[in-house]
Amino acid sequence: MTDSPPHRPHALRPFALAVTAAVSTLALTACGGALVTAAADPGAAAPVSTSADPGASTAPTDVITYGHQQEPPCVHGGWIEQGYLSHQVLDALVSLGDDGAVEPWLATDWDVSDDDLTWTFHLREEPTFSDGTPVDAQAIVDNVDYWLEGGNSTAKVWLDDYVEDATAVDDRTVEIALSDPYPLLAENLTQPYFGIQSPTALATRSAEENCTSPIGSGPFTLTEWNRGTNIVLDRRDDYDWAPATAATQGPAKAERIDWRFLADPTARTAALRAGELDAIYDVQAFEWENLQDEGYETHLFNTPGRPQQISFNTTRAPFDDKRVRQAFAYSLDRESVVDSVGKGVIPYEGNGSVGQATDGYSQAAADRYSFDPDEADRLLDDAGWTQRAADGTRTKDGERLHIEFPYAGGRTINQDGAAIIQGLQQQAEAVGFDVTLIPFPPSEAAAGAYTGPDEYDLSIGYWTSINAGILHVIWRQEVGGEPNTSNSAFYFDDELESLIREANSTTDPAEQDALYQQAQETIADEALSIGVYDRLSTLAASPRLHGLRQENSQGGPVFHDAYIAD
Template identity: 25%
Template sequence: MMPRLLTAVAALLLSTASAWAARDTITIGMVLEPPNLDPTAGAAAAIDEVVYANVFQGLTRFGPDGSIRPDLAKSWDVSEDGTRYTFHLQEGVTFQDGSRFDAKDVKFSLDRARADDSVNAQKQLFAGIEQVTVIDPLTVEVTLKAPDGALPFKLAWGDAVMVAPESAADNATHPIGTGPFMFKDWAKGDHVTLSAYEGYWGQPPKLREATFRFISDPTAAFSALMAGDVDAFPNYPAPETAAQFKADPRFKLIIGSTEGETILAMNERNPPLNDTRVRAAIAHALNRADIINGAMFGYGTPIGTHFAPHNPAYVDLTALSNYDPAESKALLKEAGVSDLTLRMALPPPSYARRSGEIIQAELAAVGIQTKITNMEWADWLERVFKGHDFDLTVVSHTEPMDIGIYARPDYYFGYNSPKFDAVMQELEGTSDPDKRTELLQQAQRILAEDYANAFLFQLPKIGVANAKIEGLWKNAPTQANDLTQVYWDE
């Protein structure tokens, strides 16, 4: 009997050890499925949410506190005139296909991003680069057209990650980077799975495998967490049920901030939206408190311009577009506008759909009718973002400190202001922190006074996770689910 008992005990111990060892995998919930997996060839935030810091890396990167940190560049020097950055690269770095990463790949990546035929969604990040020169395999020099103290910040974006000439063309469907996780599989409509890269040059991740499951329906997201089908939802889409997780010891509720300025964007190419008075009328018709309470269940910070309130340079300009239906009606009358009907295109996130319904009712109260079209993400990107086929849309801009998009006349909402452009051009060549703050505040005020869009609220980061998971970001200084420091604490 004794040998059988020992065998049973041994089997139990082995089973327990196996269960323990199995906690090196994680399933992450995401609302949106990325249209592709190449951050250098797409504007969707969902791309970076899967691959940023996990599969792909840049010369620099965002830390969880928003700081700019070394990544593939272990250090850099700046010339006295501020026009030359010399980057010193990490040693022993390989891409996940085993090929070596060196200065030639840096030159290829940056030249590709700024090329005339570049499809990079943030091509303007690289517009100030004059030349990229390989000094030796571990040293590369970037020469700028003018001094730019923000270059390390720009190179931390997902759009600036390093890619290899041998694999860049296939990164949309089979991404190959230098990060700690490598692509394993993509079941369209369901999930993407990454696995740890054994040849990673830095500190190995504690997770062996990570699966990103796509769950757009808020009710389904709640059910998936409760059932344990997903371990964490870093950007939880159902704020109305967040309190239930806070009261449940099996979970942790992680409330932070994002870079997501949530706006009612107006297509200024379409009359009468090219009239500042009409845009002002729309802005004054909207009650931010109603939208935040109704769409976000109280989570979210009102904004009056395109800038994050947690940024030290932020100016509270909400009073310029305060809720005033009488002012809205007066402005519409002054502009000679009546019987106005506008098309409102809404992407899938619940904040957009819920906000859109509230906005529709509030605009109707001042005499503006709206026809809502609910779109899938790929359709929104194609028809609204690229095709400019819309009047109104609700979307969160989650890129870090992206006020510069208003200096792009080809951008989807069509804002065009020489005064704003001049401020941004001066900012580009300014490295003094106090002067940069002054210029950023000027830019914020111009947008608010022009009613460039209707600025609603700063998107909160509402995360829900198994209580035993550690290392998830609380805040979102960029659009990422960085798993490099994530582990199970059991």
């Protein structure tokens, strides 16, 4: 029996099956270059085919062909799109059950010391990495060290303020020592960013190789990457340690996953209808009900953590003035725009800190700014923006109330999201803001475009997580002694950070939620961030595909139990 700090299970994240019901600016470990695959010697590497024809390989008889919307720079890293892929290859210490409770995986059980500063994980005996390396205590220690050293930037920012070190007590026992109590540690370790890699691979291969083709203990191995086209995942026949959330134990049912990259949502949907794909990711809202009516199975996961939200750059005019930030928030009828574009599928979210699927959610923060153009007018007048140009834009001392609003189209923002942003632009302009939208491509986003304090007035983005501890990741002031670039409002406040830290270390769930809610309400009162819509993870699958499910921490597809049958 697992002995861990008191924590209530999450409310079940909603997902839907076909016809029965209808009703997702990150730290990123980037790498590039050609894919390599581990040979018998995990320190050696063999080039993999770069053919543009995904059918060039000899195909086994049971292949699932899946269409995804984005190709990440590499497989393992700190971005959710990488987590979707790496979860097929890398197992974790623990998993998140369907009821939101933490369940065993590579660890059979765990316990916490009386002072809440030492976590002890006990490991299963049978798991091995695909290179033959045992999944033992030293392997876990090597992975914790790798995270803390920055090998995975997202893993680091979750752990570095709390985890001091990890120690192998014996081959099957690992101790993790903390500097402060961190009751959500096990829960956070269920995220795919914490997939366990072969220590031999970490020690003998380059960071680029381990990022591009990680070696794990999971049900599939990555055997081929045709850049711009697809990734091939082949079944590992000796796999027999799936988490309790799996429908069956033993190897995956499918021999191969052909993971294709199709950025155009219309093309993905057409390929599904034509039978060229067995499943697709990121279903457009207007197609949701159509696909259900046509007999396709649909899955929807409302991702907890930070929703799609707009942050105000508080370091430069005009949003260095709280009144102007509040006026912008009041100028938007966000709910009507989301409902219009989202067709009842995309949920409106008013809270800019965490979404409604997250424990410790504050409805008061979500309700802080309702649509009130009269109040927006009053605040702008009070802030001195009293004149208007010929086109209706407000001016002050001869300067237009100009707003630059970049967004990463095709990466952070999909087509439905872009339509929502355009609707908000029109509403803000009706009050007197001059909003310039600046869509930029995924390549620029991967290179860190529009992340500095001199590069934008508004920023939109999300950060998926399981709990409100994401507040610490986003609103802390420093990471490793450097300014926290994930704080897209550039708002650094000792009292807010102390409040979030207190919440992170509070072991009573009710007290923890109250502290997290207080932090969200501070963020809302200061008009630092306003919510727009919940980030969703959506799938549609052919009636021929059975056993597909979504992972419970991030909502990515899980193919271990999936198979094709007419």
